[in-house]
Amino acid sequence: MSHFVDIRDLHFGYNERAILSGLTMQFERGKVIAVMGGSGSGKTTVLRLIGGQITAQSGSVTVDGQEVAALDQPTLYQLRRRMGMLFQHGALFTDLSVFDNVAFPLREHTALPESAIHDLVLMKLHAVGLSNAASLKPSEISGGMARRVALARAVALDPQLIMYDEPFAGLDPISMGVTANLIRKLNDALGSTSILVSHDVNESFLIADHVYFLSQGRIVAHGTPQQMRASDDPYVRQFVHAQADGPVPFHYPGRSIDELLGLTNQS
Amino acid sequence: MMDWLASIGSQVRGGLANLGLQMRTLVAMLRASSGLPRRLRLVTDQVHFIGNYSLVIIAVSGLFVGFVLGLQGYYTLNKYGSEQALGLLVALSLVRELGPVVTALLFAGRAGTSLTAEIGLMKATEQLAAMEMMAVDPLARVLAPRFWAGVIAMPLLAAVFSAVGVLGGYIVGVVLIGVDEGAFWSQMQGGVELCADIGNGVLKSVVFGVAVSFIALYQGYVAAPTPEGVARATTRTVVIGSLMVLWLDFLLTALMFS
Numbered sequence: 320m321s322h323f324v325d326i327r328d329l330h331f332g333y334n335e336r337a338i339l340s341g342l343t344m345q346f347e348r349g350k351v352i353a354v355m356g357g358s359g360s361g362k363t364t365v366l367r368l369i370g371g372q373i374t375a376q377s378g379s380v381t382v383d384g385q386e387v388a389a390l391d392q393p394t395l396y397q398l399r400r401r402m403g404m405l406f407q408h409g410a411l412f413t414d415l416s417v418f419d420n421v422a423f424p425l426r427e428h429t430a431l432p433e434s435a436i437h438d439l440v441l442m443k444l445h446a447v448g449l450s451n452a453a454s455l456k457p458s459e460i461s462g463g464m465a466r467r468v469a470l471a472r473a474v475a476l477d478p479q480l481i482m483y484d485e486p487f488a489g490l491d492p493i494s495m496g497v498t499a500n501l502i503r504k505l506n507d508a509l510g511s512t513s514i515l516v517s518h519d520v521n522e523s524f525l526i527a528d529h530v531y532f533l534s535q536g537r538i539v540a541h542g543t544p545q546q547m548r549a550s551d552d553p554y555v556r557q558f559v560h561a562q563a564d565g566p567v568p569f570h571y572p573g574r575s576i577d578e579l580l581g582l583t584n585q586s
Numbered sequence: 587m588m589d590w591l592a593s594i595g596s597q598v599r600g601g602l603a604n605l606g607l608q609m610r611t612l613v614a615m616l617r618a619s620s621g622l623p624r625r626l627r628l629v630t631d632q633v634h635f636i637g638n639y640s641l642v643i644i645a646v647s648g649l650f651v652g653f654v655l656g657l658q659g660y661y662t663l664n665k666y667g668s669e670q671a672l673g674l675l676v677a678l679s680l681v682r683e684l685g686p687v688v689t690a691l692l693f694a695g696r697a698g699t700s701l702t703a704e705i706g707l708m709k710a711t712e713q714l715a716a717m718e719m720m721a722v723d724p725l726a727r728v729l730a731p732r733f734w735a736g737v738i739a740m741p742l743l744a745a746v747f748s749a750v751g752v753l754g755g756y757i758v759g760v761v762l763i764g765v766d767e768g769a770f771w772s773q774m775q776g777g778v779e780l781c782a783d784i785g786n787g788v789l790k791s792v793v794f795g796v797a798v799s800f801i802a803l804y805q806g807y808v809a810a811p812t813p814e815g816v817a818r819a820t821t822r823t824v825v826i827g828s829l830m831v832l833w834l835d836f837l838l839t840a841l842m843f844s
Contacts, residue, residue, distance in 0.1 A: 370719050372715065372718065372719070392723075396721040396723070397721070399718075399719060399720070399721035400721045402719065404716070404719040406712045406715070406716055407712075408711065408712065410711060410712035410713050410715065410716035411713075412708075412713055412716075412717075413708075413711070413713070423720070423722075424720045424722075427720065427721075427722050427727075428720075428721065469716075472720075
């Protein structure tokens with residue numbers, strides 16, 4: 320089976336509010352796949368559904384052939400050992416040092432001696448360029464560095480699937496380029512599948528093999544970055560060329576400003 | 587009228603659902619504790635952390651409560667010419683009631699709030715979600731060690747409170763007022779029973795430790811992941827924790843000493 324993650328006809332919402340409706344996506348093994356869309360389009364929800372943190376109302380999410388929603392906790396945890404996730408703000412454990420953060424999954428899930436853990440952690444930190452920051456606390460490092468430490472932690476167990484939630488948000492251009500490069504290199508070095516949730520067009524297009532565009536809980540377009548750049552789809556055009564107005568309205572839907580100001584009755 | 591009934595029904599249902607969730611979390615956390623004996627370090631670190639946090643406030647409070655007991659006890663006993671029993675009065679008041687209860691109230695305010703804020707902020711900053719995604723159960727790794735540390739620390743802190751309190755009573759009663767030292771200690775030694783008084787006091791402390799630690803952890807665990815959410819959860823820890831201690835104290839006293 321070439322798809323590591325397979326999402327079919329997925330519906331998810333909170334109470335009456337639908338977040339995802341009829342979503343179908345495939346994530347091919349060994350590829351970097353970007354899921355793009357504006358804020359509130361349901362991108363992060365897709366990651367949380369793949370990780371089994373939430374369950375959809377209908378439809379299916381399978382990871383490596385296993386239906387995520389049907390797994391009991393021990394089996395789900397077994398599956399998660401093969402996943403790594405980079406949270407938007409890193410989510411480093413603030414009471415642990417950089418070294419201990421990266422060592423955390425190794426200590427929890429392996430019986431390796433401390434000397435082996437020491438070497439492995441330093442290698443992982445070296446891969447993200449932070450082997451000399453091992454003794455620092457998360458509060459002593461910058462946001463970009465924290466993201467890289469979190470990345471080292473996410474790949475500590477050499478996962479088959481790595482999920483990135485807005486890895487470029489709030490980073491300076493240098494950190495952004497560094498992070499993008501790391502994502503591609505780690506994916507290729509580990510032979511894993513990467514799902515990249517982002518709204519950063521340039522960096523995502525640079526490293527992704529395939530791009531999905533998500534709007535209001537649906538896939539509106541997908542293809543290679545080149546195809547997306549050349550796309551005539553109004554939503555994709557608006558997004559790729561950062562136009563203020565288009566299919567995604569500038570104004571939050573509702574009454575017009577004239578109605579809100581009570582001007583329509585006076586005229 | 588129907589609206590009023592419906593709102594009462596909805597509140598009762600919400601309350602029951604909340605209680606059910608609390609019990610389920612407690613049972614899940616106790617189940618998740620099975621791995622702790624192999625990783626005692628997690629618990630001992632927390633005992634050190636929580637105990638250390640509260641030791642100074644507990645010791646100082648114990649001393650002042652002991653001072654007050656010495657003074658009040660002397661003036662009351664003196665009316666009946668039985669000030670020799672001051673040591674007994676101070677010790678019994680402390681080991682049976684004030685030690686466990688005041689320690690638990692102070693613990694809720696000092697360590698309890700810190701536990702709630704810590705867990706609440708871990709949730710708000712996605713640390714708990716990150717742990718879950720690393721296939722590590724936060725109930726087992728974060729909540730259970732802190733819970734058992736609280737249960738272990740509470741009787742130890744109550745013992746410190748009572749010991750320092752007795753010392754306070756001694757300083758006021760014997761050193762300052764001049765009650766006979768031999769009578770002070772011998773009456774205490776003769777009148778305080780190991781099982782009925784000290785044992786029941788320790789048992790109370792353990793029960794309070796279970797209640798306060800769990801309330802503090804649970805409030806943090808279910809806190810809304812926002813600054814206001816964590817602030818509210820911290821307040822709830824003190825309010826619910828303190829009321830629970832006082833209610834449980836009444837219940838346990840009625841069972842133990844009636």
